[in-house]
Amino acid sequence: MRYLPLSAENREDMLARIGVAAIDDLFADAPRDALLTSPLDLPSRKSELEVERRLSALAGKNVAAGAVPFFVGAGAYKHHVPATVDHLIQRSEFLTSYTPYQPEISQGTLQVLFEFQTQVANLTGMEVANASMYDGSTGAAEAILMAHRVTRRRKALVSGGLHPHYAATARTLSDMAEDEIRILPPDPLASEDLIGALDDSLSCVVVQSPDVFGNPRDLRPLAEACRAKGVLLIAVVTEALALGLIESPGAMGADIVVGEGQSIGNGLNFGGPYLGLFAAREKYLRQMPGRLCGQTVDADGRRGFVLTLSTREQHIRREKATSNICTNSGLCALAFSIHLSLLGETGLKQLALINHANAVALADALEKVPGVKVLNRAFFNEFTLQVQGSAADLVERMAARGVLAGVPVSRLLPGAGLDDLLLVASSEVNTDEDRAVLLDALQAEMRA
Amino acid sequence: MNREGRPTQPQVATPHMPKTFTGNRALQVAEALIFETGRNDFTGVDLDPPAPFTPRLGGLERKSAIGLPGLSEPEAMRHYVRLSQKNYAIDLGPYPLGSCTMKHNPRLNEKMARLPGFADIHPLQPVSTVQGALELMEELAGWLLKLTNMQAVALSPKAGAHGEMCGMMAIKAAISARGEAATRKVVLAPESAHGTNPATAAALGFSVRVVPAGPDGLVHPDAVAAALGPDVAAIMLTNPNTCGLFERDIVEIARLVHAAGAYFYCDGANFNAIVGKVRPGDLGVDAMHINLHKTFSTPHGGGGPGSGPVVLSSRLAAFAPVPFLKREGERLTLVENAEGTEAFGRMTAFHGQMGMFVRALAYILSHGADGLAKASEDAVLAANYVRVSLGDVMSAPFGDKICMHEALFDDRWLKDTGITTLDFAKAMIDEGFHPMTIYFPLVVHGAMLIEPTESESLVSLTLFIATLRDLVFSALRGETERFLGAPHYAPRKRLDETAAARKPVLRWTPPQPVKA
């Protein structure tokens, strides 16, 4: 087996040194009748070539986003990632190292984390950010728990604009933790009255902006109302690129910001691995989940970085920890950080502007198609389209025409009576031709 | 001298190390923060501005500056390559972190995960366009079920701790379905358990009752029996345990737990020791997470990402969270909404760590059933080889008991040397090794947990052992300078963690202008 360096002779010598006759003597504590004495009835080893053939065949059955006009979003976005990013994250020293528990030989990872935390804090307009969560949805669920600890209240209010899968993730954790959670009805027009729903029994209110229907939300009035009632405002961002163009949640008064960072530096990957961004006001630092990297000095007085404030974490605090998270999304954070350091502020804003321009062009064109209607007054790079009939059926028929047109709202919210709504995203990867193909196919379908 | 008069042999040995202008040491080059070298008005990505258009942002345009430096591509390349050179890695040498399983990461797996048909597909595109991806998930699930002899698998958990959360939620759902949610509020766990176990239980509103282990490092049935009662929901037991031992009485423990109406959660972080040798389903386990980033070698990436699928017994299978796969003849679909099912809910926005599924399946197919068992055997063999080769000079808490994939030592042998486990670990760094896991498990004083994995050759193991023996003798001879100031040769000397925690600096801020 190509990954195993020991030879048969090595194994014999080692067994002799250990003082046992056979390998199974080392498994003597396993129950006798549970120890397998022959290989399971499963395929045996394969060469590299065979594995490549098998997996390439499976990959070949999927329609890759880059192969078709592609307008699918709803929490995961197709963007161009510079080649440098994927090269660098495959450096052995980044790819094949563990969590930086020995800081003297992990300064590479640690400095990256320090830079990442700074980038995330600046981007979200917050004071501190952690070294990553699994993804945006688990980050949002953990933010609610954090708010409960900070306020010593145990009831969350969730906007109807939060991605339904985020809401379901949060509901599961809240129900299981026996906390209260109230999720408002789906809100395609961003017309819900969150301020009216506030009361001082709430620990937090969770609002996504742009929301799942694409509407950017002005958080300022809500932030003010929250402050008056001692309620924390948790802002969720599922398209991190939007922060290049839209006012940061921190500047609008959020107390905790969680985000999905996939858009920057990371591919679609069918939903994972992704990157949870988590930032907060410094006064809540000790209640934050996840790892934190901090600056310090070494014995010679030189600047260096270490994991810090680990008395919040499971390996020190056990059942009193702020979260059970251990492994996080380190390498995805590296990819994010590299891409963002290539973009810089100028590039990020430009890229965000291009996304918005493409989405505006698409919305303008779609509004001229008979039988469809753009619901949003405002949006960033994704909006809601009202079509005639079932959006899910339309998407299937469009796929048959070679266009991936978006996400039917019914896939996220079955039974909500929103079957005619379609979420359509457009980014820098969409060409004028992509747009033309989408429009043609849609016009053909609407006529049919 | 060659003909041009160029010296071709070193001439004088330098008596001392001269200072350098930069402070650098040849390949060890200092690297500033991007915030110190980058410029906010510079970008390393060429983007043309869009044609003029009327924005539709609803008046929420960003007004303030962000504070994000940009780097040209050559600057970025150099920044990250230099940083990478300050890291240790499996690809550089042994990384024997006990419990973490730092085995070789095959590059075939990276290549496969980057096929556009896997890397460039969206979790919400029509299922008709991702049949290959769903097939891959089904195939991986099939392997996991057969290797564990369990009933169902939830693929979506994002890492081991998330898998624990998933398994314990399934248990809580099952207990609620029996109408016992209000009474069964206790989870049993041994003191040696990983911190994620009590943290998970507590997050779900359980209180943790500690089960003591015996002097042999094992949990004994009578201790479990004494701790069980009608208030107990589950036991969380790691097998092989965090001391690197197979829980000999695991079947009897499972029987007692079930007889008391509770469930058996197994922390499967150490499954890599027994793949193809023992199936957890044959031991009475009800739920177990599998760290694909340990057992099936998806790279750790400096802290993540991982993947933590959870296998479930027939007692819990129905409660598995959404999404799950459903086969309808030739076609696979995803059940994404819990309503109308017994699923306890949802763990995350999408379907789990697809990128890790591809890598893990590539690893599994490469090994096959025979190779997987061989990998476990070699891992156990290597750990025992280390154990007997160091057992005469270092103290082992459980004597010369056979271990599984990791060998555990304590610090009794360091008594009166003035050297701690931490000092010993730091001295290993100077020798070119990553230290073992230290101070875990907590039940052993000054623990040193060595997991060599199956990836080390005998030559590599031999050097590792010889080095540790040399360090041991050095410590016993009182050569404290080798330890107390260690590491001497790493990119940094020992770092002040107390200062870091006392006054946390967690982000870069512009230097304050100096007052004249």
Ligand SMILES: Cc1ncc(COP(=O)(O)O)c(C=O)c1O
């Ligand atoms: C015994 C044990 N349990 C649980 C975990 C948690 O796994 P993860 O880091 O993937 O969340 C680990 C590893 O860190 C472990 O060693």
